[in-house]
Amino acid sequence: MLARRSFLFLQGVCSPFFAKLADQLVADGHRVFKINFNAGDVAYWGFRRGWNYRGGLSGLRDFLDDKYHRYEITDQVLFGDRRPVHRPAVDRASALGIRTHVFEEGYLRPCWVTLERDGVNGHSLLPRDPDWFRSVGAKLRDYGNRELFKSPLVVRAAHDIAYHLAGSTNPILFPRYQRHAPLNAAVEYAGYAVRFSMLRFREPKDNALIDELASGGVPFYLLPLQLNSDAQIRDHCRFNDMNGVMESVMESFAMHAPNAARLVIKNHPLDAGLVNYRGVISDLERRFGLAGRIDYLESGDLAKLLRHAQGVVTVNSTVGIVSVGAGCPTVTLSDPIYNLPGLTFQGSVDDFWKHGIKPDTTLFRCFRKTLIHAVQVNGGFYCATGIRLAVANCRRFLEPERSPLDELL
Numbered sequence: 001m002l003a004r005r006s007f008l009f010l011q012g013v014c015s016p017f018f019a020k021l022a023d024q025l026v027a028d029g030h031r032v033f034k035i036n037f038n039a040g041d042v043a044y045w046g047f048r049r050g051w052n053y054r055g056g057l058s059g060l061r062d063f064l065d066d067k068y069h070r071y072e073i074t075d076q077v078l079f080g081d082r083r084p085v086h087r088p089a090v091d092r093a094s095a096l097g098i099r100t101h102v103f104e105e106g107y108l109r110p111c112w113v114t115l116e117r118d119g120v121n122g123h124s125l126l127p128r129d130p131d132w133f134r135s136v137g138a139k140l141r142d143y144g145n146r147e148l149f150k151s152p153l154v155v156r157a158a159h160d161i162a163y164h165l166a167g168s169t170n171p172i173l174f175p176r177y178q179r180h181a182p183l184n185a186a187v188e189y190a191g192y193a194v195r196f197s198m199l200r201f202r203e204p205k206d207n208a209l210i211d212e213l214a215s216g217g218v219p220f221y222l223l224p225l226q227l228n229s230d231a232q233i234r235d236h237c238r239f240n241d242m243n244g245v246m247e248s249v250m251e252s253f254a255m256h257a258p259n260a261a262r263l264v265i266k267n268h269p270l271d272a273g274l275v276n277y278r279g280v281i282s283d284l285e286r287r288f289g290l291a292g293r294i295d296y297l298e299s300g301d302l303a304k305l306l307r308h309a310q311g312v313v314t315v316n317s318t319v320g321i322v323s324v325g326a327g328c329p330t331v332t333l334s335d336p337i338y339n340l341p342g343l344t345f346q347g348s349v350d351d352f353w354k355h356g357i358k359p360d361t362t363l364f365r366c367f368r369k370t371l372i373h374a375v376q377v378n379g380g381f382y383c384a385t386g387i388r389l390a391v392a393n394c395r396r397f398l399e400p401e402r403s404p405l406d407e408l409l
Contacts, residue, residue, distance in 0.1 A: 137366025195273030
């Protein structure tokens with residue numbers, strides 16, 4: 001019989017996921033509370049039990065301490081451990097022995113979400129020892145892809161718009177709330193509208209270029225761009241933005257890559273189009289003498305590119321896991337959870353162009369099985385099917401005293 005626990009929910013994703021999860025935990029016999037930090041939080045939480053925090057960050061710790069002690073909180077649940085409103089909560093809960101459950105987008109895509117205790121990405125508790133993964137993974141079953149589902153982008157966009165429409169009342173209802181995202185939502189929406197309307201003209205050209213790269217016999221390397229606003233870039237690497245990443249990679253490519261090789265730079269599918277990457281690349285081409293050796297893609301089949309690429313250079317994108325799984329030599333510019341000897345190239349980017357090696361397929365199978373068992377939940381945050389699956393499948397992480405990763409360790 002599982003012990004009755006008291007869960008405190010902080011900020012979640014822009015969807016009904018946290019509310020549905022809370023309902024399930026109550027049905028399982030637990031107590032659930034919520035702190036709302038803005039009007040979007042209130043709208044998606046509805047009339048469930050909770051409090052509205054209208055103070056500044058300086059007063060949040062005292063507010064949390066009051067709730068932790070008065071309601072005997074045993075667990076807190078949040079999305080993204082690096083949000084400003086979550087940092088004091090994570091630190092304080094650790095000192096008090098309160099378990100922190102952190103949700104994040106899946107390390108594996110598209111039908112998985114991440115759920116870890118204490119932190120994710122650079123703060124993950126997963127060991128960085130390939131021998132540990134070999135030993136543990138060999139004993140675990142192969143999870144395959146579990147239950148697949150489609151989560152249309154329009155559903156995610158609708159939830160995001162609803163959340164931010166409610167947020168338009170923040171200046172009145174939550175005047176001290178500070179957004180964790182660096183860009184205003186209206187600016188992002190305008191950028192998406194322009195970029196996505198142009199993609200239909202770009203896609204045929206991008207597809208033709210990918211076909212040429214796949215069949216032309218010219219060696220090429222792939223640099224997938226990430227979102228400047230992503231916590232992976234803001235909090236878990238040495239670069240400020242993708243411009244700095246491209247500058248570093250293109251300089252190395254110019255000096256150390258084989259003369260016949262090309263570098264393919266592919267934009268992130270959810271980029272808002274607010275940075276003129278094509279112009280930035282043109283300037284860097286001239287600066288480093290790379291005319292005719294750089295290709296830029298706004299869209300296209302990533303899997304096809306990976307099948308034919310000589311290698312992938314990434315900061316810490318989940319594309320790196322896909323690349324390693326596809327058997328493509330991969331090097332990272334920071335230290336994501338998959339940056340392990342045997343999976344990624346452990347030397348410098350300068351050496352990678354000529355000496356990159358394929359990942360160990362046996363190690364990757366063990367890594368993937370362990371990752372799924374320990375920190376991945378089959379499900380999603382936005383569509384009804386994904387939410388239903390995630391709510392059902394994450395209970396084995398939230399309710400027992402020891403997490404699946406604790407059991408493996």
